[in-house]
Amino acid sequence: MSERRPPADFAPPRGLTNPHVQTLLPRLLPRPRLARDVEILELPDGDFVELNWIRPSPLAGTAPIFVLFHGLEGSFHSPYARWLLATASQMGWRALLMHFRGCGNRPNRLPRAYHSGDTADAYWLIAELSRRYPMALKIAAGVSLGGNMLLKLVAEQGGGGLDLAGAIVVSAPLDLAASADTLHQGFSRVYERHLLSALKRKVEPRLARGELPLTLDTQALARIDSLRGYDDAVTAPLHGFQDAADYYRRASAGRLLGDIELPTLILHAADDPFMPAGLFERLPRPADAVRLEISRHGGHVGFMEWHGRRLHPWLARRLAHELACWADTGASWRSAMHRHLSRSDS
Numbered sequence: 001m002s003e004r005r006p007p008a009d010f011a012p013p014r015g016l017t018n019p020h021v022q023t024l025l026p027r028l029l030p031r032p033r034l035a036r037d038v039e040i041l042e043l044p045d046g047d048f049v050e051l052n053w054i055r056p057s058p059l060a061g062t063a064p065i066f067v068l069f070h071g072l073e074g075s076f077h078s079p080y081a082r083w084l085l086a087t088a089s090q091m092g093w094r095a096l097l098m099h100f101r102g103c104g105n106r107p108n109r110l111p112r113a114y115h116s117g118d119t120a121d122a123y124w125l126i127a128e129l130s131r132r133y134p135m136a137l138k139i140a141a142g143v144s145l146g147g148n149m150l151l152k153l154v155a156e157q158g159g160g161g162l163d164l165a166g167a168i169v170v171s172a173p174l175d176l177a178a179s180a181d182t183l184h185q186g187f188s189r190v191y192e193r194h195l196l197s198a199l200k201r202k203v204e205p206r207l208a209r210g211e212l213p214l215t216l217d218t219q220a221l222a223r224i225d226s227l228r229g230y231d232d233a234v235t236a237p238l239h240g241f242q243d244a245a246d247y248y249r250r251a252s253a254g255r256l257l258g259d260i261e262l263p264t265l266i267l268h269a270a271d272d273p274f275m276p277a278g279l280f281e282r283l284p285r286p287a288d289a290v291r292l293e294i295s296r297h298g299g300h301v302g303f304m305e306w307h308g309r310r311l312h313p314w315l316a317r318r319l320a321h322e323l324a325c326w327a328d329t330g331a332s333w334r335s336a337m338h339r340h341l342s343r344s345d346s
Contacts, residue, residue: 008267008268008269008293008294008298008318009295010269010295010298010303010305010314010318011305012297012298012304012305013304013305013306016304017297018299019269019271019272019273019298019300019302020187020299021299021302022269022271022297022298022299022300022302022303022304023191023273023299023300023302024299024302025302025304025311026080026083026301027079029079029304029311031082031083032082032083032086034054034055034076034085034086034089035055035056036052036053036054036055036076037052037053037055037057038050038051038053038104038105039053041098041124043120044124045110046109046110047101047108047109047110047112048101048108048109049098049100049101049104049108049121049125050098050099050103050104050105051096051097051098051099051125052076052085052097053094053095053096054086054088054089054094054095054096057094058092058093058094062133062135062136063092063093063094063133063136064092064136064137064138064139064323064326064327065093065094065095065096065129065133065136065137065138065139066085066088066093066094066095066096066138066139066140066141066323067095067096067097067098067125067126067129067138067139067140067141068084068085068095068096068097068098068140068141068142068143068146069098069122069142069146069147069149069150070099070103070143070144070145070146071143071144071145071171071301072144072195072199073103073195073198073199073202074143074144074146075099075103075104076097076099078143079313080143080170080301080313080315081097081143083313083315083316084141084143084315084319085097087316087319087320087323088319088323091320091323091324091327093323094133094136098121098122100113100114100118100146101113101121102202107202107206111211111212111213112239113202113203113234113235113238113239115235115239115247115251116145116148116149116173116176116251116252117148117250117251117252117253118149118251119149119152119153119156122140122149122153123153123162126138126162126163126164127163129163130163134163137165137326137327137329138163138164138165139165139166139167139322139326140166140167140168141167141168141169141319142167142168142170142172143172143301144170144171144172144173144274144300144301145172145173146172147169147170147171147172147266148169148172148173148174148251148252148253149253150167150169150172151169151172151174151256151257151260152253152256154260154261154262154264155253155256155257155259155260156256157262158261158262159261159262159289160261162262165263165326166262166263166265166326167262167263167264167265168264168265168267168319168322169264169265169266169267170266170267170268170301170315171267171268171269171272171300171301172253172266172268173252173274173275174252174253174254174257174279174283175248175254175275175276175279175282175283176247176248177244177245177248177249177252178275178276178279178282179275179276180226180227180228180231180244180248181228181276182273182274182275182276183227183274184227184228187273188273188274191273191274192226192227196225196230199230199234200221200222200230203221203234204218204221204222207221212238213237213238214234214237214238216233216234220233221234228244231244231247231248232244235247254279254282254283254284255283255284256284257283257284257285257287257290258284258286258287259287260287260289260290261287262289263289263291264289264290264291265290265293265322266286266290266291266292267293267295267303267315267318268280268292268295269295269296269297269298269299269300269302269303270294270295270296270298271296271297271298271299272298272299272300273299273300274300275300280294298314301315303315305317
């Protein structure tokens with residue numbers, strides 16, 4: 001898994017190169033139907049997250065595990081989530097998605113939400129997977145906000161701090177301040193308004209009931225017209241940051257690219273409308289453990305290609321290739337893990 005790969009081989013169909021077309025297409029096309037079991041995972045602070053386990057699940061406890069972290073206001077129902085989870089499940093992996101706090105079927109308990117740098121819940125989940133399936137090879141993937149969170153977690157924990165064999169990061173806003181500014185310009189404001197609407201719809205009733213320790217009221221919430229404004233008024237004070245600038249600085253994972261020790265694949269489109277052009281030119285050089293694949297086109301979590309005479313997400317095909325590579329190393333990985341556990345027990 002240490003070999004370097006060439007730039008992303010994604011090639012959009014003729015006439016579908018526009019980044020906004022690529023970004024919006026997945027929402028317009030059919031997505032796989034998936035059966036799931038929903039589990040409530042209790043957290044140390046008294047809150048919870050929902051786990052979505054894809055059915056049917058492998059019987060063997062040694063079956064490899066694929067865990068997915070979604071984007072801002074994403075969920076099990078997001079197009080990319082369905083495709084990636086379906087791909088992993090069809091390949092015999094135990095596939096699951098963690099809903100960030102409040103993104104599942106019911107509101108979370110505590111007066112807080114989730115954010116781009118909030119790694120504690122993912123850390124807790126991975127530790128729980130390690131306890132349940134100690135001999136299973138585990139790969140985590142994060143998309144957009146979930147990708148920034150995952151990369152930050154991987155950097156924080158070093159090469160041996162997580163029971164993960166590798167990580168996959170897709171379309172992640174690794175410079176949060178720059179992404180917030182980009183989303184407030186031109187056509188990208190369409191995405192900003194969509195995200196703001198979803199965020200406000202979720203927080204407004206909690207504000208009205210007095211559940212959140214915030215100074216603004218529902219009228220002030222309604223007047224917020226940018227993600228930066230929302231993060232200043234809601235995200236930052238709810239999660240212990242001074243303001244949006246402090247949150248962006250401390251939560252952005254791009255500054256940690258040179259610290260990554262775990263094998264990590266980063267997939268990015270140069271024309272992603274959620275991010276400034278030349279994003280990686282303003283970030284530190286990635287560590288040797290990082291494989292960065294940048295395609296010229298693809299939009300934000302789009303990457304739609306012609307495959308099998310129909311439009312199909314390249315991300316699913318790319319994930320299948322990556323998981324197949326990991327599956328080939330699974331036997332040797334389990335042997336090494338067995339030796340590690342034996343030494344720990346002695």
